[in-house]
Amino acid sequence: MRIGEIAAMVGVTTRAVRHYHHLGLLPEPVRLPNGYREYTVRDAVLLARIRRLTELGLGLDEVRDVLAEDAGRDLVEVLEELDADLGRQEALIHERRARLAPLLEQAREGRLPPEGPVSPMLAELFGDMARASAALPGPEPAIAAKDRELLALLDTMAPPAEQERLMGAMRRMTEAPGAMERAYALYEELDTLADADPADPRVERTAQGLADVLPDEVVAQLGTDGPPQEGFLDAFLADFSPAQAAVVERALRLVMERAR
Numbered sequence: 271m272r273i274g275e276i277a278a279m280v281g282v283t284t285r286a287v288r289h290y291h292h293l294g295l296l297p298e299p300v301r302l303p304n305g306y307r308e309y310t311v312r313d314a315v316l317l318a319r320i321r322r323l324t325e326l327g328l329g330l331d332e333v334r335d336v337l338a339e340d341a342g343r344d345l346v347e348v349l350e351e352l353d354a355d356l357g358r359q360e361a362l363i364h365e366r367r368a369r370l371a372p373l374l375e376q377a378r379e380g381r382l383p384p385e386g387p388v389s390p391m392l393a394e395l396f397g398d399m400a401r402a403s404a405a406l407p408g409p410e411p412a413i414a415a416k417d418r419e420l421l422a423l424l425d426t427m428a429p430p431a432e433q434e435r436l437m438g439a440m441r442r443m444t445e446a447p448g449a450m451e452r453a454y455a456l457y458e459e460l461d462t463l464a465d466a467d468p469a470d471p472r473v474e475r476t477a478q479g480l481a482d483v484l485p486d487e488v489v490a491q492l493g494t495d496g497p498p499q500e501g502f503l504d505a506f507l508a509d510f511s512p513a514q515a516a517v518v519e520r521a522l523r524l525v526m527e528r529a530r
Contacts, residue, residue, distance in 0.1 A: 271309040280317045287317065295320055295334055327352050385422040391437035392425045395444060402450040411457035412464075416509065443483065456480055466513040473513055477520035484525055 277284045290296035296317055299307045316337075323333045332348055373387045385396065396418060403410040421440070428436060444450050459476045466472065507515040 271314070273307055273309065276309040276314050276317060279314055280321055282317065282321055290317070290320060293330055293334070295330065295337065327356065385418050388422050388425050389433060389437060391434070391441060392421060395421070395437065395440055398444050398450055402454050406454065411454065411461040413460040413514070414454065414457045417457070420506070449483070452479075452483060456483065460514050460517060463513040463517065464511045466511075468512045468516040470513055473516050474520065477517045477524060480517060480521040481524035481528065484521075 271279070273284050273287055277287050287296065291298055296313065299309050299313055302308050319337070320333055323336060324330070326349070328336070328348060332352075336348055372390050372393075376393060388396065399414065399418065403414065424436065425433060444453070456476065456479050459472065459479070463470065463472060463476065507518060510518065
C-alpha cells in the first residue's frame with residue numbers, strides 16, 4: 271500500500287502519517303526501488319491503534335508510552351488518568367454552564383448590559399441604572415458609563431467573598447429611596463465639569479456629594495485597607511478631565527477622613 275492508501279483505509283491524513291513517522295510512533299516502512307513507501311497490513315493495524323488512542327484524548331507522548339509497552343501494562347494507568355482528567359473537565363464544564371445560564375437568560379430578555387458578562391449582583395445593579403437612565407429627559411451622562419466600566423473591573427478583580435460584600439453594599443445603597451436619582455444627578459454634575467477648571471467652586475460641592483453617596487461598608491473597608499493602590503488610582507484618574515479628577519481625589523480624601 272502507498273501512503274495515500276493506508277491513510278484512507280485508517281481514516282487519517284497523509285500529513286498525519288508523515289507526522290507519526292517523524293515522532294517515531296509509526297516506523298518508516300520499506301521503500302521500493304522507485305522511492306515510494308510500501309506499507310503492510312501490520313502498519314495499518316498500528317496506525318489504526320494510534321488513531322483510536324488519540325481519539326480517546328491521549329497526547330502523542332502518552333501514545334508513545336502505551337505503544338512502547340509490549341504487554342500493554344501502562345495502558346490501564348494511562349486510561350485511568352485520562353478518565354480522571356475528563357471527569358475534572360466535565361465538572362468544570364458543568365460549573366461554567368451554571369454560570370452561563372443566568373447570563374444567557376439575561377441576553378435573551380435583552381437585560382445583558384454592554385459591559386457584560388458580569389456577576390448576577392452587578393447585573394441587577396446595572397439593570398437599576400438602565401431604568402434610571404431611561405427615565406432621564408436626555409441622554410445618559412458619560413460618567414455613568416465610566417462608572418459601570420469601573421464596577422465591572424472591580425467585579426472581576428475582587429475575590430468571590432469580597433465581590434459579594436462589595437456588590438451587596440452597592441445594591442443596598444441603590445435600593446435606598448431616591449439613591450439612584452441622586453447618583454444620576456451627580457453623574458450629570460460631573461459631566462458639566464468636563465471642561466471646567468479644577469479650581470471651579472463646583473468641584474468641592476460635587477466631591478462632597480460623591481463622598482456622601484458611598485456606602486458606610488465601603489467607607490469602613492477603605493479605612494482598614496487604606497487608599498487604592500497608587501498605580502491603579504493614577505490610571506483611573508487619567509481617564510477623567512482635570513476638574514473631574516479633582517472631584518474624585520477630593521471625594522476620596524473626604525471618605526478617608528470619614529472612615530477614621
